Amino acid sequence: MVDQDHFLVIEDVYKSYGSKVILDNIDLKVSRSTFCTVVGPSGCGKSTLLRLILGQEASDSGKILLDGIPIGFADERRGIVFQKYSLFPHLTVLDNVALGLRLNRSAGLTNKEIKTTVMEYLARVRLDQHSSKYPHELSGGMRQRVAIVQALIKKPKILLMDEPFGALDPGTREDLQLFLLEHWEESKMTVFFVTHDLEEALFLGNRLLVLSQYYQDDRGSHKGHGAKLVADYHLKERAQPTEIKNSPRFIEFIKRIREQGFDPDLLQHARDFNLAHPDSFQTLTVDESRQ
Known part of the structure; x- marks a missing residue:
């Protein structure tokens, strides 16, 4: 039965590479206009999950629906921004950003309109004065701004971001965080943002997903099991000032997330995961929970 109430539906999804299980029975429903941030230990499968949603890879089993339709291969419904900006070195800033619009002939835009x-x-990210420059003439932060605009201008239904600010200095990173929040509040685009930075995840998202291989269930030893969503939090509805990052409550929340998803010695049982978000659900197998 098609779920009409949720924009993205992932159910009973498994993903392995050879004999190594990466994602282990993932369940997730995401409503439209949600800003999901995804954190977890290194190697837990955050980028793998993103690639499944993108359609760059296929799951071993389970279903992934976008707008009620099987995910299929990558298409214009999904925009992507990687940590390493994927710009064409022989094109100017203007031409890099314009390329997607020019290739979309169905839009019927003239060159002047494009x-x-x-x-x-470009003006919104303060790059309009640099439109005639080539990527090698820009700083890392400026190149990443171009890559983000390159994705946003095509107005995808969901924007996927894989550590997009990881290589930037703190000032540039915070500047782009604020720009992204501003655009999200205006556009109400659905965002799926993978980061290793817990502060960034809490500041940006209105839903926080913690993916981790550190848990236990009734199958016995946790070793060899893939990652599950061990926590799913509903955060604030609107963007908050950057000062919130220094508040005791914010810092305490980071500590809690670190304990729940990053501590290999603190193994929650799958039945006890903190799946507090109203859209959260879980379909454990008989072997995973024998109660």
Whole structure:
């Protein structure tokens, strides 16, 4: 039965590489306009989950639906921004951003309309004065701004971001966090944001997903099991000032997430995961929970 109430549905999804299980019975429903941030220990499968949603890889089993339709291969419904900006070195900033619009002939935009639209987007990230430059003439932060605009200008239904600010200095990183929040509040785009930075995850998202291989269930030893969603939190509805990052409550929340998902000695049972978000659900197998 198709779930009409949720934009993204993932149910009973498993993913392995050879004999190594990466994702182990993942269940997730995401409503439209949600800003999901995803954290977890290194190697837990955060980027793998993102690639499944993108359609770059296929799951071993289970279902993934986007807008009620099986996910299929990557298409224009999904935008992607990687940590390593994927810009064409032989194209100017303007032409890099315009490329997606020019290839989308069904939009019927003239070259003048495309240029006007591109310049409007570049102005929002303060790059309109650099539109004629080539990628090698820009700083790392400026190149990442171009990559983000390159994805946003095509207005995907879901924007997937894989550690997009990981290589940037703190000031540039916070600047881009604020830009992304501003655009999300205006556009109400669904965002799926993978990061290793817990502070960034709590600051950006209105839903926090913790993916981890550190848990136990009734199958016995946790070793060899893939990662599950061990926590799913509903966060604030609207963007907050950057000062919130220094509040005791914020810092205590980070400590709690670190304990629940990053501590190999603190193994929650799968029945006890903190799946507090109203859209959260779980389908444990008989072997995983024999109660």
